[in-house]
Amino acid sequence: MYETAVVAPMHTFRLLMVRTVAVLATTTLLSALASLALPSLGLASLGWLLPALALTSTGVALTARLGPVLAPALVGGAWAALVALSRLLASGTPLPFTAEGQGGAAAVAVAATALLVAARDRFDSGALPGPSLRSSRTLRSAARRLS
Amino acid sequence: MTRPTVSAAGLTLSYRGTRAVDEVTLRLTEGVTGLLGPNGAGKTTLLRILATATVPDNGAFTVLGHDPSTVTGRQDARRVLGYLPQNPGFHPDFTAFEFVDYVAVLKELTDRRTRHAEARRVLDAVGLADVRGKRIRKLSGGMKQRVALAAALVGDPGFLVLDEPTVGLDPEQRMRFRELIAEAGEGRTVLLSTHQTEDVAMLCHRVVVMDQGRVRFDGTPAELTAVADGRVWRSAERQPGARAGWRTGTGEFRNVGDPPEGARLVEPTLEDGYLLALGGDPVAGVAA
Numbered sequence: 060m061y062e063t064a065v066v067a068p069m070h071t072f073r074l075l076m077v078r079t080v081a082v083l084a085t086t087t088l089l090s091a092l093a094s095l096a097l098p099s100l101g102l103a104s105l106g107w108l109l110p111a112l113a114l115t116s117t118g119v120a121l122t123a124r125l126g127p128v129l130a131p132a133l134v135g136g137a138w139a140a141l142v143a144l145s146r147l148l149a150s151g152t153p154l155p156f157t158a159e160g161q162g163g164a165a166a167v168a169v170a171a172t173a174l175l176v177a178a179r180d181r182f183d184s185g186a187l188p189g190p191s192l193r194s195s196r197t198l199r200s201a202a203r204r205l206s
Numbered sequence: 207m208t209r210p211t212v213s214a215a216g217l218t219l220s221y222r223g224t225r226a227v228d229e230v231t232l233r234l235t236e237g238v239t240g241l242l243g244p245n246g247a248g249k250t251t252l253l254r255i256l257a258t259a260t261v262p263d264n265g266a267f268t269v270l271g272h273d274p275s276t277v278t279g280r281q282d283a284r285r286v287l288g289y290l291p292q293n294p295g296f297h298p299d300f301t302a303f304e305f306v307d308y309v310a311v312l313k314e315l316t317d318r319r320t321r322h323a324e325a326r327r328v329l330d331a332v333g334l335a336d337v338r339g340k341r342i343r344k345l346s347g348g349m350k351q352r353v354a355l356a357a358a359l360v361g362d363p364g365f366l367v368l369d370e371p372t373v374g375l376d377p378e379q380r381m382r383f384r385e386l387i388a389e390a391g392e393g394r395t396v397l398l399s400t401h402q403t404e405d406v407a408m409l410c411h412r413v414v415v416m417d418q419g420r421v422r423f424d425g426t427p428a429e430l431t432a433v434a435d436g437r438v439w440r441s442a443e444r445q446p447g448a449r450a451g452w453r454t455g456t457g458e459f460r461n462v463g464d465p466p467e468g469a470r471l472v473e474p475t476l477e478d479g480y481l482l483a484l485g486g487d488p489v490a491g492v493a494a
Contacts, residue, residue: 062291063357066257067312068284074312180277 072179106156109164116171123178216265228419238391240406243416288358309357348379434474
């Protein structure tokens with residue numbers, strides 16, 4: 060079914076977003092419900108929401124340039140390193156779950172989403188890989204000679 | 207001369223240092239064009255380029271006037287083409303109707319009523335009206351191929367790309383599928399990749415032979431057969447100088463190539479012309 064979807068006129072980015080939003084909405088709802096099992100934490104139990112959004116948007120945005128394996132691997136690794144480092148350097152609430160951390164996560168989510176929208180054409184399988192414009196010009200001038 | 211519906215010039219694509227498609231130029235018109243070639247000839251790669259599934263390293267092409275080198279051109283081209291890949295792949299739990307309906311969504315048929323009517327239309331067209339609600343995993347190989355063809359026909363595309371659609375089908379299934387392709391070719395441009403010269407002989411008004419990424423022949427099936435005129439002969443023993451030779455059911459050998467003096471020449475077939483077209487320089491019949 061991959062190739063069938065690849066050559067469909069629906070923009071690959073749109074299809075990706077439909078699937079991402081569907082998964083995100085479902086997992087957010089389920090995880091929020093699971094958070095109710097931690098009543099002693101209060102609102103802090105929802106502190107994972109913004110970091111999760113930041114990680115997802117960053118991972119998807121980087122996928123446009125690094126591919127669907129390397130991008131999430133790097134993002135996941137960076138997150139694990141950040142949490143481990145924050146525990147080492149300070150006791151108490153880990154950095155991502157402090158007010159500053161939440162603000163940072165929100166900023167990363169916004170920035171990553173903007174990057175993602177700017178790079179949306181890269182998800183189209185027919186799009187040229189990398190930043191080269193030379194091939195685009197060659198193809199367009201050759202197409203003009205054809206018509 | 208009939209105006210071409212699909213034009214390609216100098217298409218080139220390399221994988222890991224190998225030129226899978228090497229300076230391919232061709233013009234397709236309405237009707238069924240056969241793309242013949244051995245494994246590794248570059249047929250699937252060429253089809254994937256023309257179906258906009260992959261981008262060539264060099265060259266350009268247009269599909270029904272749309273230039274896929276731009277984002278909007280690519281989307282416009284995809285709206286007028288249908289693609290049946292070599293390995294279609296299906297979600298195992300989809301019914302035939304659900305799969306075609308899903309493809310119709312991808313083809314931007316967002317209105318449910320219109321989309322369902324279209325799904326029923328294409329499934330009827332391929333003779334699967336009675337098994338619309340059946341899960342694809344329970345269908346025979348021939349029926350699965352017909353589901354894939356139905357999906358390719360959604361939206362009534364003007365350009366159909368079919369990659370070896372009759373592989374693995376028994377003779378009866380193949381015959382039925384050929385009939386569907388012949389019907390699909392009416393008023394439409396169809397590019398059919400196949401190993402089977404019988405498919406080309408029965409369906410195609412034109413044939414392109416590819417080998418090692420290059421076009422070796424481009425003309426009519428009759429012209430391809432004529433390539434072998436005077437170059438096919440029978441012998442009692444294997445002929446080492448023949449381009450190709452094989453033992454027939456009668457015990458004699460059929461040979462293709464440059465016949466020796468006094469050889470017993472026989473009437474050539476399309477397959478003989480195809481064998482001569484493989485390898486070496488392009489044979490007579492290649493369009494300038």
